[in-house]
Amino acid sequence: MIKNIKFSSTELNVKFINNFEDNYPIIWLRDHAKDEISWDDRSSQRKIFTAGLDESLHIKKTSIVENGKYLDILWSDLERPTRYSYEFLFGNSLNKENKNRNIKTWKNNDTTKDVYIDYDITTSKEGFKKFLQKLYNWGFCVITNCKTEMKSVETIANKIGYVRQSIFGGLWSFQSDENMADSAYTQEELRPHTDSTYSNDAPGLQLLLCCEYNAKGGESIMVDGFKIAETIKKENKEIYEILSNIEVPGNYIGDGVFLEARRPIFKMNSDNELIQVSFNNYDRADFRLKNDLMIKFYEAIKRFDLIANSKDFQWRHILKPGELLIFNNWRILHGRGEFKGIRKMSGCYINKEDFDSVCKLNKIY
């Protein structure tokens, strides 16, 4: 709730009941006005021509409304007061604790049965929300008792967003195939990696449904990339900096395409928060740094990859027919143990922004 306000010609000072305090620039408040002249409620789009605001713009009057739930501001260029909610002001405060998105990073020992959910549960609104919450918290989730057909993948994908088209098509189905160019089709152990380091917009989610399993081995491996980052940050700042700053190129050459992209293994946003982990030793493209930095880079990826391949950090599980593994490809590294026999899988990718969208709509974060 809003406790107190005062304003000058350039700023509005707001004191909140929980003792937070912030100064909001006048131009920012006017630009964020949600009255009918400045804002289109139906499209959630700004109508105001921000660049055209008068330089003499100022606050004429303010009042706290409904015991601090709202703040009304009468602007010099508007006839009626504009209302700002406590949630809006507090949510945009620079002084509050850093946005904690409540992600709990994990090692193998931390994982529980909570990573599973029955398909039937996900069909209700509440159940679907529960599923999203698990997927968001752990970075992955297994949906059990799905029908062992490609259609199940599509149905689940369409509830979240939509199937992404890529060089592998939209929905895919595969079993070990030595004729394909990609390492994913072999029966050898597939070490933990993220997909599409060669894409500027790597898929946000990957879905993998086990349709048939008549084999030995072939566990699915999940590793929390955010936990690796946390671990390295604690143990060696220099390695952390290298992994956060050196842009590593990845490429995909074959099947009629030549794709290439580059980004740091730990990608940060402008607030220095980790937003994406990308690591794929298979797809790393040729690149060269100055010799001393190059050597440090190899030390850094050695540490990263040894952690990723340590059983302490790995959740391992043999997917049974009807189990669909879904994971956040911007956070979780995936792999697969060596196997002998037949293992048929179906799957697809979903864009990161569509995963974010469904999480926001369901108030997951």
Ligand SMILES: [Fe+2]
């Ligand atoms: Fe992969």
